[in-house]
Amino acid sequence: MEDSMGRRPQKLELTWFNKDQALIPTEEGKYGYTWVDPKDPRYCETHTLVAEELVRGEQSPKEEGVTYSERADLEPAEDNLLVLGESGDVLEALTQVPELADKYVGQVKCVYIDPPFNTEQTFANYEDNLEHSIWLTMMRDRLVHLRTLLSDDGSIWVHLDDVENHRMRVLMDEVFGADNFLAEVVWQKASSPRNDARGFSIDHDVLLVYGRTSFTNLNREELREERRVLYTNPDNDPNGPWMFSDPAAPGAATHKGMIFGIQHPFTGEMHYPRRGRCWAYGQEKMLEIMRGWGPYELGKVTEAELDGQRSVLGGQSEPRTDVQPLIWPGWDENSAKRSVEKWNSRETLPQVIFTKNGLGGFMVKRYMPDTGEPPRTWWSNDRVGHNRAANNEIKALFPGRNPFSTPKPERLLERVIHIGSEPGDIVLDVFAGSGTTAAVAHKMGRRWVTCELLEETMEQFTRPRLEKVVRGEDPGGVTVTKGERVDATEEGLPEGISAEDAQKLMALLNKAISDNDQLKKSQDIRTLKALVKTAKSKDTVNWRGGGSFTVARLSPSCFDYDPALDLTTLTGAATGATLVASVAANLGFYLTPKDRHFDGILGRQHLAVVEGVLDDAKVDDLMAHLPEGHTLLIAATIVPEGVRDHVRRFRNGSRVLHIPLDLFTYTTAQEGK
Template identity: 40%
Template sequence: MPLLSWFNRDADLTRAALAPYRLLEPVANLSYGEPDSPNMLIEGDNLDALKALLPYYAGQVKCVFIDPPYNTGSAFEHYDDNIEHSQWMSMMYPRLELLRELLSEDGSIWVTLDDNEAHYFKVMCDEVFGRKNFIANVIWQKVFSPKNTAKHFSVDHDHMIVYAKNAEAWRPNEMPRSEKQNASYKNPDNDPRGPWTSGDLSARNFYGAGTYPIACPSGRVVPGPPNGMYWRVSKEKFLEMDRNGRIWWGADGNNNPRIKRFLSEVKQGVVPQTLWLNSEVGNTQEAKKEVVAIFGDENFMTPKPERLLQRVIHIATKEGDLVLDSFLGSGTTTAVAHKMRRRWIGVEMGGHARTHCQPRLKKVVDGEQGGISEAVEWQGGGGFRYYKLGVPVFDENGHIRDGIRFEHLAAHVWFAETGTARSTRAKKDAFLGEHNGTGYYLLFNGILGDDTRSGGNVLTRRVLRSLHPFDGPKVIYGEACALPEEQLHELGIAFRQTPYDIKAR
């Protein structure tokens, strides 16, 4: 498989692994709505934020949507989009690696870009996600009229590149039939089965099922071969369909027979297509109007319309699924996910998270009626927790920092050992749980209520007797171990010393 090469590529391949695990510190006065809401708005660099999320959400995100800087050479007010190509690749590669780890096995990632980087990005994604997991390049018609000032072509579209974590496991939700698709169904004969459309009964050649003449109600005979028609069904089947009123002869009964297909019997969902017209999912002008309605005169250069995100989230998720956007921008992804009753995580850097994303999401919780609100019958509710990035869990020497709580280290130990996430609501207990037949324990911060050296954080015989029983191999983390190697082997215990044996994934 061909690989991209760019300046500093070798360092970028390890950047995600070397990023520190940072704490996520709640900011109570910026949180809003239901106090136990699972939704998270995170302020900070998205590389560090994604790494901080791994111990809690690895393998749980059903849909990632990101709208990263397009690298167009323009200087945006809220983004430095004038990033040299190699720097842009350096920014995206480690973040894609972390986003892949956060995706569930049946999850998908959707990335909007223009022609400046889209085709390079496709090759990069082939490397990170695997070429077999490429799903589609969706074309979004982002404008509704040509730009006559364009030097060569008026660019009417953006790309939306879609990959699955595992293409074999991922299945899109079907799209509902549109009014335009149903418009061809009529009921000129007042059939009690409702609107219908007609389909051709004739076959193109002798491979058809029928080679017989047919008499119309008017008396006209439609001949069979060799000088007449081949039919798609046998004579017996045709006569049965005619008795059941499933043949249309025209209003005067003199037309060649056609099959009646009823709307009530048509599959109501349609497979998603790769061409998304602005009449169906909105355009940039619509998106800017939505943002102006929320922020007043404040504007963004490249907002996405809520209808566009509605279609993405409809295809990729169901109610209650987790949606993540780590380039949150004006907050459209999380606003739409909230209105569609999905759980969400949004990441945005600096004060922009406070001045734009947080106020917008407060309005959504309060029942804001712009965008898709009427279409999805949104009336408000729910809430979100606001977080900022704190200090790394480990210092530059690999030691656990002072002030790290048991639940923080427990999440990292569990993720390092199992590669899976530990719930933020997990019980605070030395026994972290069982995974693939092995039990995992952590002795830290006096979790057993004993801070003395002979107990608490040190594995002794007394401590071992007090631990939650588990019949199988065990991995126990602690500051020290007072048991001999022979006894550990006999009891099926692998002891790991903190912090030295805690491996960062």
């Protein structure tokens, strides 16, 4: 049974102080919050986004002699958004303002957020000392919006340390559903231990990864060189290079139909999966494979066969008398000789093979995957960078400044974005900071949306960094992939040795003979060096600039709540176009700026916002321009007595709404109802 959001009911739920309450910022541009009722207009108000400027860059032409990746040929994304404003209000705008909701709801493929870790420390550019219940409420409200924005095949990545990780895991189970948990990725963030640590020196952060639904689609990763060299093709298998792999899988208790004996074609002995495991293939498939070795058939279920099954099951359940072993009838020394000849013939071997030149245990061929490997959960800093590398990237962009204590390296975000999206997809980050997520997304041909709370951070770091990206003035991070070690031998590196392995071997060898002139001149040493000779390939350029982004800010609040009056009031910003846009957003109307008479439309209903007195003459004028069969909603700041009756006389279903009392009817008398 599922809830209204399509999630299965949770058996475990996290509770905290004031979980049923909402939070509003106590001061613009800072992390500080006040508890209010969820119906309080200061929480419920939908803000709009006010576009201020379009920042554009041009893609530079390719240069002769420079190596470029396929990514460098991607069309730079144009439809990107950088917003100054509180993340909760920005997410509310993206999900509730009709023009934005049409564009983003259910359209975001990958969300990465690096929220305040709640470590009771005050960093230079944001406050990070939120009490647990405040932090959980803040994150809960944002996660709900983020879930709405994600596409059905999208994923969310939440970057955390060990302070709130355990609580966040339960909270995300609640919001996204435990069934949609994908992984807890561990990132090795440290490059060395901290001598000033009290107790343990923390080496890692985690990224909790959840899918929007069970249809979440993740990309595989390219097979690394040190993994690629493990695959060989000694028998010219037409399926390509392969490596030895375990022929058994977990699940003996639930897959008893896949537990049976197989007679070894070399020794004649019966073999079974290891205890607690079952064959990776069913009986029919295994029989087909073994017939590549000889005339295998289904044998009789003897007491010896049942004992063999029992050795696998370990007393957890009874063996099955209806599952027959695979045998080579009449196996003898000639059968063994035939198997050895097949092994030595260098012809393509069956998919089941054996260790120790055929005399060892059962194995199967695992072929080199064409589409790469599934992403793994351990991300070492030599692959995705560490905090020190991230600091160096920021210092290169902003020389002489060290503004962030825990920036993230671009290679870390490169892996997240690669796994979670495709070029052209939307990537979202609502805790922009230095802008790493948006910068990397842009360089990878993704569209992006990001926001930053602190104006100083945005103006000094986030925006300038992204301007450098679109203008092609950011040479660091993933802009360029440094050249790698490659095979430089005449006949290829020895089997199973990667270029990295060869480089390490060469370095160790040179170190070992550094003080021995005789060995340095040795022909054997020279021959060995020639066998493991490598070279460094050229650097590869991945980004040439280009694309654009819109700079916007969150609209000011038009509505406030006065506890003394127990009423919703208008702020000083509630005037002109700001008021019109706010009313339209909070009522769910699309703005119609080119319409001379009406401010918005929703289906066949028009909206007119009147700042001031709504009198009969104004009503008559609006009604005169109302299309046949349409209705009108008039929202006015002053509604005199009798004007509602005047509107009703038109008998076309039109009505009048007072701003703000009919928009937000909350009073303290309603609390708890």
